[in-house]
Amino acid sequence: MLDVIGGITPPPPFQGGTGQYGGYQTGLIAFFNNIVRLLIVIGGIWAFINLILAGYGFLGAGDDPKKMEAAWQKIWQSMIGLLFILGSFVLAAIFGYLLFGDPTAILKPKIYGP
Numbered sequence: 001m002l003d004v005i006g007g008i009t010p011p012p013p014f015q016g017g018t019g020q021y022g023g024y025q026t027g028l029i030a031f032f033n034n035i036v037r038l039l040i041v042i043g044g045i046w047a048f049i050n051l052i053l054a055g056y057g058f059l060g061a062g063d064d065p066k067k068m069e070a071a072w073q074k075i076w077q078s079m080i081g082l083l084f085i086l087g088s089f090v091l092a093a094i095f096g097y098l099l100f101g102d103p104t105a106i107l108k109p110k111i112y113g114p
Contacts, residue, residue, distance in 0.1 A: 029109050043085050050078040 054074035061067035089107070096105035 033108070040085055043081065047078045047082050047085075050074055050081075054078065 054071045057067060057074065058071035061071055092106045093103040096107065097103045099105070
């Protein structure tokens, strides 16, 4: 009977395998990893846009010290934001190494199953 109908192969995340489920991340772990990556990319793009706008404000400030001060504040805030993003990666790597012996353990978690 199966020769007439044929067989259906399951998609890669549901195929059998050892270790991680089929070798792919599935479920909430993959969802949260994608959300975190998206937020980091959005933060980087936001900082880049702020740096461009601050540079434009700095060039257009002329001799006005208030506008120049505002542009410098925007530049520093963007740089501090980028340092926070970088610092979160560094802290995740340090804690992953201290707790699990692998710096990528927190950034790329694995779920082991049957």
